[in-house]
Amino acid sequence: MTLQQLPLNVQLPSNQTFATLVAGPNAEAYTLVRAGEDTLVYLWGSAGVGKSHLLHAVCNEQAENVIYLPLSELKDSMDAGILRGLESYALICLDDIDAVLTDQNWCFEVFALLNRVRDQGATRLLVTANTSPAQLQSAYPDVQSRLSWGVVLQLQKLSDEEKVQALQQRAHAMGLELRSDTAQFMVQRLGRDLEDLMQRLERLDKASIAAQRKLTIPFVKAVLGV
Structure with missing residues (x-):
């Protein structure tokens, strides 16, 4: 089964x-x-x-x-x-x-x-x-x-650098390009809870598809109101 x-x-x-x-x-x-x-x-x-x-x-x-x-x-x-x-x-x-x-x-x-x-x-x-x-x-x-x-x-929490890597790997699996500077901005400005960061990445994915925009820092700021 x-x-x-x-x-x-x-x-x-x-x-x-x-x-x-x-x-x-x-x-x-x-x-x-x-x-x-x-x-x-x-x-x-x-x-x-x-x-x-x-x-x-x-x-x-x-x-x-x-x-x-x-x-x-x-x-x-x-x-x-x-x-x-x-x-x-x-x-x-x-x-x-x-x-x-x-x-x-x-x-x-x-x-x-x-x-x-x-x-x-x-x-x-x-x-x-x-x-x-x-x-x-x-x-x-x-x-x-x-x-x-x-x-x-x-299990231990990841470092900030490892969270950036995790965000980029998840983005790649979703068919998104997430540059290091944008991922670093997300970790530094959106909090360091990895689960919450992944949920925000899902939101950004939908917004980028709708707007036909890449995941840049200005786009992240606009979508998430940072």
Whole structure:
């Protein structure tokens, strides 16, 4: 069963691949995750370090027999029972697992899934959170110990230079030309949250198509009101 066959309104961004992922200080973690030798990997770090992008890249690369669930988006619209049976997949990616663990129903289903994955031993499980397993708020404390059984990796933020590179790589994947000076202007003037910068790049892409304009600093100022 592929992701597209599931009754979920979840779309993987096609431009969030390893080709558009700048490793920076996270090169070792990315290599380990991409190698796929560990059954359980727990990735944590603050917003904007690329946790979701890494999961999207892994899913896009493997393509078949993969399930990706953005739990922060699904917790209020889906029943926790959706986690039952996921161990039939070769790869399970649970994004923002900390968003559901204070809910007893969700936490129980996460606990049960972790046990099934461990007992079966044939499924890879990648999870992300904003904090380390020891700092998690959980309705069932045993979930914290289960999550720490695997490889625990903290992802770090990119430098400004690496964010410029990331913007340029994403722009290239979108068919845009983003010069270094324009990318540097965006990082310096629009804030250093990489996720927010990528969203603004999407807005600039639409505006440049509509106006038939290149992404210059004056154009960025005009579109984004900088």
